[in-house]
Amino acid sequence: MTLTPEKIEFLKSFGKRIETLRNKKNLSLRQLSQNCDIDYSDISKIEKGLRNIQMSTVLELARGLEVTAKELFDFDIEIHQIIK
Numbered sequence: 689m690t691l692t693p694e695k696i697e698f699l700k701s702f703g704k705r706i707e708t709l710r711n712k713k714n715l716s717l718r719q720l721s722q723n724c725d726i727d728y729s730d731i732s733k734i735e736k737g738l739r740n741i742q743m744s745t746v747l748e749l750a751r752g753l754e755v756t757a758k759e760l761f762d763f764d765i766e767i768h769q770i771i772k
Contacts, residue, residue, distance in 0.1 A: 691740065698765055700737030705763040707735040709753050724752030 691699075710720050710731075721728035725748050733739040734749070750757040 689740070695740075696737065699740060701763050701765045702760070703735040703737040705760060706731070706749060706753075709755060709759070710735075713753060715753075720749075720752050723754075724748040726752070 710717075715723070717728040717731050720726075720731055726734075726745060730739060731749075734741060734745075746757050746760060750760055753760075
C-alpha cells in the first residue's frame with residue numbers, strides 16, 4: 689500500500705492523539721507497553737506516525753489506555769483534495 693500525503697497526515701494525527709492520551713494518564717512508553725501487548729518501541733513509532741497499524745493494534749492501544757477505540761479517533765485532520 690502506498691502512503692499518500694493524506695494517509696501520512698492521518699497517521700501523524702492518530703499518533704499525536706495516542707501520545708496526548710498517554711501523557712494525560714501520566715504513562716511512559718514502557719508503562720503503556722506493559723498495559724497492552726505492544727512493544728514500547730512500536731508505540732513510539734505509532735506516536736510519530738511511522739507505523740501503519742492493524743485494527744487489532746487499535747484495540748490493544750485502547751485497552752492499554754483504558755479508553756474506547758472511538759476515543760482514539762477523536763481528533764481533527766485537514767485532508768486536502770488533490771484535483772487532477
